[in-house]
Amino acid sequence: MTSTSTLRPLVAAVALLAAGSSQAAIQTFTDEASFLAALSSYATDTFDDLVPGQAYDGPLSRSAGSIGYTAWTTPNSPTLYGAGSSSDAWLSSNNAADFIVFDGFSVPVYAAGAYVFGSNVFGEHSSTGITAVRVTNEAAEQSASFKFRADTTNYFGFLSDTPLVSFEVRTLYGQRNITWPTVNDLTLAAVPEPGTYAMLLAGLAAVGFLVRRRKP
Ligand SMILES: [Ca+2]
Numbered sequence: 001m002t003s004t005s006t007l008r009p010l011v012a013a014v015a016l017l018a019a020g021s022s023q024a025a026i027q028t029f030t031d032e033a034s035f036l037a038a039l040s041s042y043a044t045d046t047f048d049d050l051v052p053g054q055a056y057d058g059p060l061s062r063s064a065g066s067i068g069y070t071a072w073t074t075p076n077s078p079t080l081y082g083a084g085s086s087s088d089a090w091l092s093s094n095n096a097a098d099f100i101v102f103d104g105f106s107v108p109v110y111a112a113g114a115y116v117f118g119s120n121v122f123g124e125h126s127s128t129g130i131t132a133v134r135v136t137n138e139a140a141e142q143s144a145s146f147k148f149r150a151d152t153t154n155y156f157g158f159l160s161d162t163p164l165v166s167f168e169v170r171t172l173y174g175q176r177n178i179t180w181p182t183v184n185d186l187t188l189a190a191v192p193e194p195g196t197y198a199m200l201l202a203g204l205a206a207v208g209f210l211v212r213r214r215k216p
Contacts (some may be wrong), residue, residue: 035157083123113157118179
């Protein structure tokens with residue numbers, strides 16, 4: 001064989017990998033119904049076991065169905081805070097400038113979504129300020145979204161082709177606009193979706209082809 005004929009399959013395989021990676025690595029959804037419709041299975045932490053107005057020493061070990069995870073805040077105070085009402089409790093921070101972080105998933109998690117908004121010093125909904133979320137996956141890819149004056153129906157969901165590492169929520173506020181980041185109904189999905197499987201298989205096929213071609 002000439003060097004050209006051994007090189008061509010490599011180029012094709014690399015092109016296939018590049019095509020896979022050029023697709024959106026993290027899809028963003030802005031309503032719960034369409035996010036859940038894109039998942040084959042999922043579990044939700046409602047936070048309804050929290051007591052509004054009560055402080056909780058973080059980090060908290062929590063779960064959505066059988067998926068364990070850690071909820072914590074950074075960088076100012078480790079304390080989390082119950083907000084909302086006794087019939088529908090929310091998770092918030094104790095310092096308005098802190099991020100709420102969800103990570104430490106007990107199994108690989110490919111999708112995460114939640115209602116995200118702000119609450120006031122009493123733990124009641126506050127529509128002032130900007131609520132922002134950011135997710136990071138194992139490929140070190142990030143996706144961020146924000147909403148100005150978010151109400152309690154403001155939803156962000158993310159579906160990744162590699163497992164997620166973290167889901168972070170924060171608020172941005174001004175001098176007279178103190179708003180604590182607040183989360184309700186955190187949904188996690190541990191099963192890769194069909195599109196993710198297809199991309200994974202394409203990548204594996206390409207890698208397998210490279211390995212085979214390199215054997216003497
Ligand atoms: Ca709730």
